[in-house]
Amino acid sequence: MSLTHQKPPHSSEPEQADALSPAAKRLSTAASTSTGLILAKIAMIGIVDATAIFALFTAIGREAWAIAAVVAVITAAINVVYFKRGWLPAKYLLPGTIFLLIFQVFVIGYTGYIAFTNYGSGHNSDKDDAVMALLQSNQSRVPDSPGLPVTVLDDGGELSLLVERDGVQMAGTTEQPLEPITADELAGYTQLSFADLLGRQQEVTSLAVPMSDDPAQGSLRTSDGRTAYQYTSNLVYDEAAGTMTDSTTSVVYSDTGVGAFTAPDGTQLMPGWSINVGFDNFAKAFTDSSIRTALGSVTAWTFAFALLSVATTFFLGLFLALVFNDLRMKGRKIYRVISILPYAFPAFLGGLVWAGMLNKDFGFVNQVLFGGAPIPWLTDPWLAKFSVLWVNLWLGFPYMFLVCTGALQSIPDELAEAAKIDGAKPFQVFRLIKLPLLLVSVAPLLISSFAFNFNNFNVIYMLTEGGPRLEGAGLNVGSTDILISMVYKVAFVGSQRDYGLASAFSIIIFVLVSVIAVISFKQTKALEELN
């Protein structure tokens, strides 16, 4: 259908050949001369547009205006860019830009948004939902009241419940309390079959027929259309005032701006709802005493872990690369293949296997290598830190080895030879010639490796789960926890899931990593100027 929409503006497109570069000219003439390609293009754009219009209607139907607007803008951009003559760079850039927006910018933006809310346990939806859930869960069945067989009747649109009480047929609606009904009156109603009930189930289940004029007696409700029970409501919602009143204790809970109905004495009704809390989460990260101590030590260890991981893997990788690059070395290819093996091993699996091997009583390392000595590799705070670094070295050196091998092989041999003729010793050749040249190409990778290890969740979580627990932290944080695993614990483990706080931490990590990356990249520019 949408194809017909799209054809008119396009069908008038003639050959184009103005101010384009020769290559682009060739491309564009090839594209415009071949009808097949044009048709293919129209078909592709047609599919995109059809999908977009479908998404648009769905979004509008659900009143998701922001999504609808974004879809509309993106679709318009796609149509303009691909049907417009010229604009070749845009044609290449657009898909990438769209994916960047969706998968990077949106995620960062959304995390930033969550960081300013109290989204988490007890605050995971909006106020309407909270009101609904509170009213739902505070309906209680009158103790020892019997289940009454009921019939749901339809009076030309409005539903009523028919029950028999003490031998008398009674009927009522939500507005009209139960009252006796005669057989004649009954004839005016139609009885709903089970299929009818299913078709109107929301109406049926929201029916609450008062037992009498006295609201304290509660009302009849049915959740299956056949049996009704007498319920009283413990909470009454005053929509005008926006308050919840406990009908048994008459305590009034009002919305005091903390994201939950709060009584004068501070007790809150759960669930609450998600609200904007400004910088509270960031403030909490730095002022809450239990978090602050943990945050301090975790940050320090994160830096140590990331730096040491990069340093150890780089030096081992470089050393092996130098050794295996030496022509005098026999069987280099086999050694190279073996060295790369850990790289082919998924990191989380490596972590799990190593966790088993480092088990104090049953692990391979203690049993075989240390003759059964009970060395607490994963449970002593310092040994655990060492183990994490060791396993990460095992996982990470092949990458550095690969990178260094590549870089070394691209350095011309003549330079080393020239240095040798000038009287340089092998180590001097390495330190003064090879290393600086190597660093030019490897330094950016070292920086990205640092950023990667800064957030290297797999190794930490699979090996130690962050443990052993920090003493007296009062928080579920261990001595090998790095920032990202701490964030995970705040958000997904433990008593109070706090997505807001976790997002705030994520933002802090993001800022830290970006600052370090920017500074380091500036430094590597200096390296490049050496050449």
Add this chain to the structure above:
Amino acid sequence: MMVNKRSLLLGGAVTAIAALSLTACGGSNSSTPQPSETAAQSSPAAAEAGSLTVWVDANREPVLKDAAADFQAKSGVKVDLVIKDFSKIQEDFLKQVPTGKGPDITIGAHDWLGNLVNNGVVQPVELGDKSADFQDVAMDAMSYEGNTYGVPYATENLALLRNKDLADKAPATFDEMIAEGEKAGTEFPFLVQVSELGDPFHAYPFQTSFDAPVFGTDENGAYDASDLQIGNEGGLEFAQWLADQGEAGTLKTSVDADIAKEKFISGDSPFLLTGPWNVEAAEDAKIDLAIDPIPSAGGDEAQPFVAVQGFFVSSKTENLLAATEFLTNYIGTAEVQTKLYEVGNRPPANKEAFEAAKSDETIAAFGAVGEDGVPMPNIPEMAAVWEFWGVAEAEIISGKAEPAKRWKQMTADIEKSISK
């Protein structure tokens, strides 16, 4: 609200695409048609019966498929079973229900309940007289603050597995068991998983035998979060006992779930404290198995936690009537519960199905131990307990911390976390 969306859509329904999106939208919303609206009435009657979306784990799906097909044949309501990883269900349910995209019904464990209620994602289910069809412990487990929130289908608890070739009688006390185990001359006198982070679930029967439950209970038998009992005299005795066992080597933090299971299967211990999930592996290994009550360590009765699995109804379901019908008249019946038991090998929550399942010795034995058990607390405060409990036990067992001091610190940490 619904009327607005519909009229908006109808207004836009001039193209085929719009019509397409209308049906798709109507299908996924499966909302109540408004009788006053002619457009809505023209939709076919079959669609009006709607559909139910149910989250299940992969193990339970085949059985529910039959129940679902049966239900559809009788009521016309289509049941869509969505297979989810059991460990992800709670998290996903909490996140998706508020968006309106969650399921109508989900499978779950009863100890999630407090958290689910506090987040407003489940609603009470009135079982009426049918509540008498279920075991009391299962009904207690599915209740929170006086309301019943789900239909239970199976219970699960620990018991003592005994290798009959290595030990010929059920031990009455923990010490007797250790003596028996040492007599057997195997590598371990007794096995239970502890792990470096502790496993309080598996240690709890011993803890209760020192009369140190986690929480006290109110007059209705519901757990009272303000009455933390874990740090009482019995708790301190239990901590000391843990330290003693750690020193004696009967409890080891290096023994995790896999090691405990493997060592028992390979005949390296006459006893293993575990749940029904390890029975099959032991039977496959041709171990002559007996299932015994858990021996007491502190003199009182050793009560394991009983975990109850069941089905919860979303607070935002638009198909409450169909959901209630499906749960009470299909899932809750002895017939379906018997089938669920055949797949899951757990004692059914339905009394009639449980009686029928008792012909299976394993089920009868686990069920008998479970009858003396206590439901795992379903109040959200329990999460604070889990957070500090295991680590403290592990540190005491491994001798890293002084038992009484560490136990008191743990109690203080829990209290602080609960009051937060």
